Amino acid sequence: MLTTILYIILAILILTTLYVVVRTIIFQWSYGSVEKIEGIAVDEGVVAEHLAAAVRCQTVPLDDKGTPAPEAFQQLHQMLEETYPLVHQKLKREVVNSYSLLYTWQGSRPDLEPVMLMAHQDVVSADPATLSAWTHPPFEGRIVEGFIWGRGTLDIKNQLIGIMEAAEMLLRQGYRPERTILFGLGHDEETGGVNGCKVMGQLLKERGIHLAGIVDEGGGIMEGLMAGARGPIALVGASEKGYLTVEFTVNSQPGHSSTPPPQTSIGILAQALARLEAHPMPTHLRRLRPMYRGIGRAAPLTIQIAFANVWLFGPLLKRWLVPIPEMNASMRTTTALTIINGGVEDNTIPAEAKAIVNFRLLPGDTIADVLWHVKKVIKDERVKFKPVEGKFNEALPVSATNVPAYHGLRQVIRQVFDNPPVAPFVMLGGTDCQHFVPVCDNIYRFTSLVMDESFRGLEHGIDERIPIEGMAKMVKFYAQLMQVWGTRGMTASVERNKK
Numbered sequence: 001m002l003t004t005i006l007y008i009i010l011a012i013l014i015l016t017t018l019y020v021v022v023r024t025i026i027f028q029w030s031y032g033s034v035e036k037i038e039g040i041a042v043d044e045g046v047v048a049e050h051l052a053a054a055v056r057c058q059t060v061p062l063d064d065k066g067t068p069a070p071e072a073f074q075q076l077h078q079m080l081e082e083t084y085p086l087v088h089q090k091l092k093r094e095v096v097n098s099y100s101l102l103y104t105w106q107g108s109r110p111d112l113e114p115v116m117l118m119a120h121q122d123v124v125s126a127d128p129a130t131l132s133a134w135t136h137p138p139f140e141g142r143i144v145e146g147f148i149w150g151r152g153t154l155d156i157k158n159q160l161i162g163i164m165e166a167a168e169m170l171l172r173q174g175y176r177p178e179r180t181i182l183f184g185l186g187h188d189e190e191t192g193g194v195n196g197c198k199v200m201g202q203l204l205k206e207r208g209i210h211l212a213g214i215v216d217e218g219g220g221i222m223e224g225l226m227a228g229a230r231g232p233i234a235l236v237g238a239s240e241k242g243y244l245t246v247e248f249t250v251n252s253q254p255g256h257s258s259t260p261p262p263q264t265s266i267g268i269l270a271q272a273l274a275r276l277e278a279h280p281m282p283t284h285l286r287r288l289r290p291m292y293r294g295i296g297r298a299a300p301l302t303i304q305i306a307f308a309n310v311w312l313f314g315p316l317l318k319r320w321l322v323p324i325p326e327m328n329a330s331m332r333t334t335t336a337l338t339i340i341n342g343g344v345e346d347n348t349i350p351a352e353a354k355a356i357v358n359f360r361l362l363p364g365d366t367i368a369d370v371l372w373h374v375k376k377v378i379k380d381e382r383v384k385f386k387p388v389e390g391k392f393n394e395a396l397p398v399s400a401t402n403v404p405a406y407h408g409l410r411q412v413i414r415q416v417f418d419n420p421p422v423a424p425f426v427m428l429g430g431t432d433c434q435h436f437v438p439v440c441d442n443i444y445r446f447t448s449l450v451m452d453e454s455f456r457g458l459e460h461g462i463d464e465r466i467p468i469e470g471m472a473k474m475v476k477f478y479a480q481l482m483q484v485w486g487t488r489g490m491t492a493s494v495e496r497n498k499k
């Protein structure tokens, strides 16, 4: 009897192990390597000068509503016209809502859906209190020690110049795409893009244009910046988290603090907030699977086995990933208590206490889901809550990774950057491309730059700068992407790879 039980246990163990191994092998399925290309010949010094000139145009919003400084944008527009004469000769240029730019590079096959490459012209300001900490002033566009220094060199004038430069060079070579290529260059991304790309998105919709693919800022080639991955990994944002700010209010009888009730409005609110923090929305580990699958063998075998078998190792993975803020935010809707207000006098029971909580929604969770969760967790009728006007949007749809647009993009990344693994991920912040969801299903957020630990905190921070070499590579990337996405199939042919 005992031996029979032992045999059964042994059989279960063997079968489970086999199942785990098979799943891991399937999970590791690789898409083969592509041949590295030399790409278009780029004069690094010239490109660096062009980016530096763009940095000198101080396209900083005048207020938090994103009101543009007209002279700065005129200066930038003029700089683009003078620097890229062929682009301005051969492409149609439209000014949208005074400052945003929409370029149309007409393809030879008007029956094909166009693609769009994006960047924004505006940059965040440089905090006056930190100016003395900058090695080189933020708006002088200095080129020193192999870097181009200044605000916008990483976010995202590098991409703006990369697109323009690549187009100018291809035009010089006489290239014409089959598929129409648009350049969408917004002017108020840092303040939500409502006057720039939102208007541009509506314009395309009115014209009945549907796009086959978009590449905007986001992601990049990460070296040593991701938990459980070795070597460079190309991360492509396939979706963006949603946004929801909720206001909580508790009203109670005001009075003297010498004879307090058992709980004041502050106590009631604090209790509700503590519950919210203690009970976040559930994690969805499976949302991370496509990313770890894309990373494949760049992850240690243990992690590959675990992600191939979430059914078995899910709890272990959660224990590892939840304490890492970026990973936690990548697999659940997050809860952040950000503002609290209540009371004016030390001896007075306040009539009202208020708090603001900011949620970032994982694709799959809706605003209604979060509000239902809040109600269920707080379980207190005395706490009133409602979304703050204008401060909510649902998570964006997840763009597919089994379509030609993604295959072509992945191919170009691997050609230009020597075959890094390419994996989709969910962007934690928002970008301008959200305004094109009504006209495009294949939206990818990818900045073609290799970034390591030394890049941490530079975007929007002090000493923003880009290596000249990285900037030149960006031009190669765009030139290759224009040639690959510019074809009917949106992927490079094998013959082309061999060249």
Ligand SMILES: [Zn+2]
Residues within 6 Å of the ligand: 120, 155, 156, 189, 217
């Ligand atoms: Zn940006």
